[in-house]
Amino acid sequence: MDLNTVTEVHLARDRADLRALGESVAAVAGGSALYGEPQHHLTALVDLTTMGWPALTRTDDGLEIAATCTLAELSQIPAQPGWAAHHAFFDCCTALYGSFKVWNVATVGGNLCAALPAGPMTSLTAALDGEALVWRADGSDERMPVAAFITGNKTTALNPGDVLRSITLPEDSLLSRVAYRKIALSPLGRSGAVLLGRLAPGGAFVLTVTGGTVRPIQLRYETRPPAATLRSDVLAISEWFTDAHGAADWRRAVSALLAEEIREELS
Template sequence: MDLITVQQIRVPATRDEVTFAPGERPLGGGTWLFSEPQEGLTGLVDLTALGWEPLTVTDDLLTVAATCTIAELTRLPAHDGWAAHPLIALCADSLLASWKIWNVATVGGNVALALPAGAMTSLMSTLDATAVIWTADGGERRMPVTEFVTDVRVTRLAPGEVLRALEVRTAALRSRTAFRRIALSPLGRSGTLVTGRRGADGETVITITAGTPRPVQLRFDEVPSERALADAMSRIEEWYDDPHGSPDWRRAVSTLFAEEIRQELGGAA
């Protein structure tokens, strides 16, 4: 879609040039930005011009630049012991987008958009990723992705701030994972997406997205009992309500998926 109110696109070469005048927004892949009218938008600041390395892997950390495309992330080779690696493709596929979109859409853009069915939000929440944020005063701050997204289309980004990267501990990538997703139609938006992760120390994390307005995590020191998990699921109060699923349905299928995941990760049936 043509954004007829845009008067200029700025191409920053340094961090000092990453500033935002009234009416300006950051531009990554732009797959959502160009999909519908953007009221009040007068300018774009193209973050892709900064040349951030898409993916950086060290012994302890995987750093995913906010401008890394979904295609680039799915091509990341599995390293020794990365049991969670298949989760990348599973979450990417849940976008139901063509490879053309994958080649443009960015990981950071999907997270910062903060839609309940944001597949990269699901992935990064499951892996306990940390959001790295450039602050307007030239500094930097960090927070878990599960705290970064606070509601539908709402994040903890303050005015003038930019999501710079997402950091994933390789210990999380060595965890066992499980994945469940459902939609009301074969090619529909996710009604709920539930994942599980069990670390080497036995810690078990169940993450719910799409069915809730923001990522919800249930954490246990070990694989929980059926009763303990059911009790924890019953205490989730906010379930999303839109044409892709009612709150009661989302609660029911999420609870069913969580129990299936609990058993898959080693819980007694």
């Protein structure tokens, strides 16, 4: 939709250009969430896609994903030797309730910053223990787990003027076996629950629950837990929510079932 109060769009070329951001000036990446609803408080936008950040950077420690990397780019990332988690990139992109047209503009950072519970990039990067790099408005840098970056339904650790620069996935996560489950009320509907299990090379098991909870919830075990333990831990989560895409009690119940499927798959 038209954002009628927005009268200027600045193309950001370097970090100094981000100083324009604030209460009434928002960052825009793909725009697929920003243009989806009225933004009467905004007078200007700062386009991050002109910053020229490389979408995907392989490092010795893992993979850095620029906030401006599109879902299309991420979905096509080539597999690397040993990356047992590789399939999760494509799996999670398919959990976005949007066609290839949306994939081509929607960014990983925009998905995290929009912070919808059904944000599939939140599911992916939290499950792989991603670390978010935040450029604070005062010029400082801050790193935090993605699971802490998302603080609630449409809320994040960002303050006005801050920018999410990148997400780094550690090598150990990329080498992990990963099992993915998504459920929605209709075949093409927005996710009601998205769960990923991760079995690290050292044997640690992490279940990440998203979609059905207002923020990512992670259950961690030194080894693959018994079925009864995992089930009771999932059922004990308190942050289920109800909206048009599912009732809280349904989300809780199906998540317990999906968690067990994941546990079995990672046996």
